[in-house]
Amino acid sequence: MNALFSMSRKDVITFVLFAAVVLLMPIWLQPFGAAYPDLMQKFAIFGILAIGFNVLFGLTGYLSFGHAAFLGVGSYTAVWTFKLFSMNPIPALILAVVISGIFALAIGFVSLRRSGIYFSILTLAFAQMSYNLAYSVLTPITNGETGLQLTLDDPRIVDSAFGGVNDGSLPVSNLFGLVDMSGISGFYFCAVFLIIGFFITQRIFASPFGMMLRAIKSNQTRMNYTGFNTRPYTLTAFVISGMFAGLAGGLMAVTDPLAGAERMQWTASGEIVLMTILGGVGTLIGPVVGAWLIKYFENIFSSFNESVLHNLFSFLPDNVESFVVSVTSMFVGEGWHLTLGLIFVLVVTFLPGGMMEGFRRIGSLFNRDGGDKAKPDEPAPAPAPAE
Amino acid sequence: MTTEKDNIVLHVADVHKTFGGLHALSDIDLQIEEGKTHAIIGPNGAGKSTLLNVVVGRLAPTRGAVVFDGQVLTGKQPHEINQVGVARVFQTPEIFPDLTVIQNVMAPAFARRDGSFTLNFFKSIDDETEIREEAEHMLEDVGMTASKDMLAGSLSRGDKRRMELAMCLIQHPRLLLLDEPTAGMSRHDTNTTIDLLKKIKERGMTKVIIEHDMHVVFSLADKISVLAGGRIIAEGTPEEVRNNPKVQEAYLGGAH
Numbered sequence: 001m002n003a004l005f006s007m008s009r010k011d012v013i014t015f016v017l018f019a020a021v022v023l024l025m026p027i028w029l030q031p032f033g034a035a036y037p038d039l040m041q042k043f044a045i046f047g048i049l050a051i052g053f054n055v056l057f058g059l060t061g062y063l064s065f066g067h068a069a070f071l072g073v074g075s076y077t078a079v080w081t082f083k084l085f086s087m088n089p090i091p092a093l094i095l096a097v098v099i100s101g102i103f104a105l106a107i108g109f110v111s112l113r114r115s116g117i118y119f120s121i122l123t124l125a126f127a128q129m130s131y132n133l134a135y136s137v138l139t140p141i142t143n144g145e146t147g148l149q150l151t152l153d154d155p156r157i158v159d160s161a162f163g164g165v166n167d168g169s170l171p172v173s174n175l176f177g178l179v180d181m182s183g184i185s186g187f188y189f190c191a192v193f194l195i196i197g198f199f200i201t202q203r204i205f206a207s208p209f210g211m212m213l214r215a216i217k218s219n220q221t222r223m224n225y226t227g228f229n230t231r232p233y234t235l236t237a238f239v240i241s242g243m244f245a246g247l248a249g250g251l252m253a254v255t256d257p258l259a260g261a262e263r264m265q266w267t268a269s270g271e272i273v274l275m276t277i278l279g280g281v282g283t284l285i286g287p288v289v290g291a292w293l294i295k296y297f298e299n300i301f302s303s304f305n306e307s308v309l310h311n312l313f314s315f316l317p318d319n320v321e322s323f324v325v326s327v328t329s330m331f332v333g334e335g336w337h338l339t340l341g342l343i344f345v346l347v348v349t350f351l352p353g354g355m356m357e358g359f360r361r362i363g364s365l366f367n368r369d370g371g372d373k374a375k376p377d378e379p380a381p382a383p384a385p386a387e
Numbered sequence: 388m389t390t391e392k393d394n395i396v397l398h399v400a401d402v403h404k405t406f407g408g409l410h411a412l413s414d415i416d417l418q419i420e421e422g423k424t425h426a427i428i429g430p431n432g433a434g435k436s437t438l439l440n441v442v443v444g445r446l447a448p449t450r451g452a453v454v455f456d457g458q459v460l461t462g463k464q465p466h467e468i469n470q471v472g473v474a475r476v477f478q479t480p481e482i483f484p485d486l487t488v489i490q491n492v493m494a495p496a497f498a499r500r501d502g503s504f505t506l507n508f509f510k511s512i513d514d515e516t517e518i519r520e521e522a523e524h525m526l527e528d529v530g531m532t533a534s535k536d537m538l539a540g541s542l543s544r545g546d547k548r549r550m551e552l553a554m555c556l557i558q559h560p561r562l563l564l565l566d567e568p569t570a571g572m573s574r575h576d577t578n579t580t581i582d583l584l585k586k587i588k589e590r591g592m593t594k595v596i597i598e599h600d601m602h603v604v605f606s607l608a609d610k611i612s613v614l615a616g617g618r619i620i621a622e623g624t625p626e627e628v629r630n631n632p633k634v635q636e637a638y639l640g641g642a643h
Binding site: 215 | 508
């Protein structure tokens with residue numbers, strides 16, 4: 001594809017660095033105690049979710065509060081593909097992306113008739129409807145609150161046609177019987193999709209289409225009077241981000257073949273918004289960084305419990321120690337959301353541009369003139385016009 | 388309504404617009420000749436901007452129709468009206484503040500080349516050299532080459548207007564509507580804008596211009612319509628309008 005060769009130098013460098021950072025996760029995450037497959041799979045999957053969401057929210061300016069619905073649709077589709085056809089992840093993912101894309105087309109078609117807060121509320125309403133459908137009404141399809149799981153008597157027509165053996169245990173998703181989709185190989189499988197997804201968003205950011213999305217965010221009235229029909233643009237952005245979410249949902253099912261309705265709940269949609277804002281809305285890498293941070297802290301803080309805290313503060317005198325432990329225990333374990341809230345408030349207050357703004361500020365501290373050049377999105381003030 | 392001349396490009400036919408009980412426009416019948424500059428003047432609240440809004444599809448007339456080059460514009464979406472060749476400069480500049488100046492000017496060029504919607508996300512914007520060069524040319528024409536990489540939102544008000552004018556001109560519209568294009572500009576900038584608009588006239592672009600500044604009106608207009616209280620009270624060449632006692636009473640007062 002010659003599109004690859006028309007990338008600007010800066011885009012190529014960003015892409016190569018990004019791919020290296022993702023693929024080398026098992027190494028550089030070790031000092032942080034995060035280099036285990038389960039967590040790294042989450043990093044890759046939520047990274048995909050966040051970059052897709054950013055195409056809609058960051059680029060086009062439409063804040064969807066219902067993206068978890070597409071995540072759920074992707075998961076259910078993938079698990080059903082496993083049950084009916086094959087444990088191969090490829091068809092499962094293709095179907096997950098296609099079905100969630102169709103779903104996004106329908107929801108987007110209605111929701112995009114409004115903008116701003118009304119759009120957000122519409123998407124939220126649709127997502128909650130989807131959640132309730134999955135939780136109760138559509139139990140034959142979704143298996144309700146138990147969640148959709150693989151069973152031993154699933155037909156798996158393709159697998160059994162090719163002589164799949166039923167050894168009395170639940171099968172694991174695998175790539176043509178070669179690689180199992182669990183553990184570290186599961187991570188690499190997801191990582192490849194994250195890198196492909198990153199490449200696609202990079203293309204969108206650099207394309208005329210991406211510029212139109214930015215222009216819509218900037219001034220929709222001017223877009224209309226300039227001769228653009230903005231609706232198909234916003235709908236395309238919505239469907240693209242819905243498909244990314246479907247892919248993420250599909251990958252969740254690939255690495256762990258079950259799907260539950262809670263995946264579609266509004267708190268899950270809210271988490272996607274948090275990731276994007278925390279990392280940096282509208283930047284290419286920010287949302288991925290946000291997703292990684294949230295998943296990392298979730299893991300760290302929610303695994304703390306009182307005995308860990310008692311060990312941590314054992315150097316303190318007894319009564320001080322028990323006070324400190326009782327205070328800090330509110331912020332860990334079940335209460336880690338309190339920590340997340342605090343981090344969020346701090347970032348939004350002091351770094352409205354998210355973590356990416358923080359990195360940029362640090363960068364420009366060290367290197368004043370280089371810092372300006374590195375960010376063409378923020379042009380350096382040009383000299384006053386000639387006249 | 389009968390059309391007397393066949394070189395009429397825009398015909399506002401018997402347009403009424405009421406807001407509640409207020410008659411913002413009544414019996415407006417306006418014929419704009421191809422290639423001419425037609426000024427609409429009148430005191431504040433005369434309905435000038437309402438008239439432009441009806442033409443570009445922002446407001447629907449209560450009665451009547453707007454016909455552009457044989458096509459009825461009434462009921463069309465703003466983007467459809469632009470695609471048939473009508474561009475507008477707003478009273479308060481409508482620009483893309485978060486894009487750079489050059490991107491602001493490139494976007495309308497895309498709309499002209501690719502229509503109201505295209506899915507071109509596998510091409511890089513850096514490869515669109517033709518459109519970029521065209522935009523750079525346009526910025527040169529309005530004298531804004533130096534600020535092409537600035538964020539449009541950081542421009543001065545006068546520069547925003549000039550850039551918005553460039554955004555309209557790059558589409559080579561058949562009809563350009565200008566709502567007070569020099570308001571808030573210095574005398575010097577006003578004169579450059581007048582020169583620029585005169586240059587377009589040589590290219591044969593039809594213009595409808597709303598303006599308070601009589602200096603601008605009398606140096607550009609071929610024909611003037613005077614609007615007062617939502618009605619056209621006089622129409623004619625600048626000379627005729629200047630000498631019309633009705634106009635002097637309603638609008639020019641003792642000032643001129």
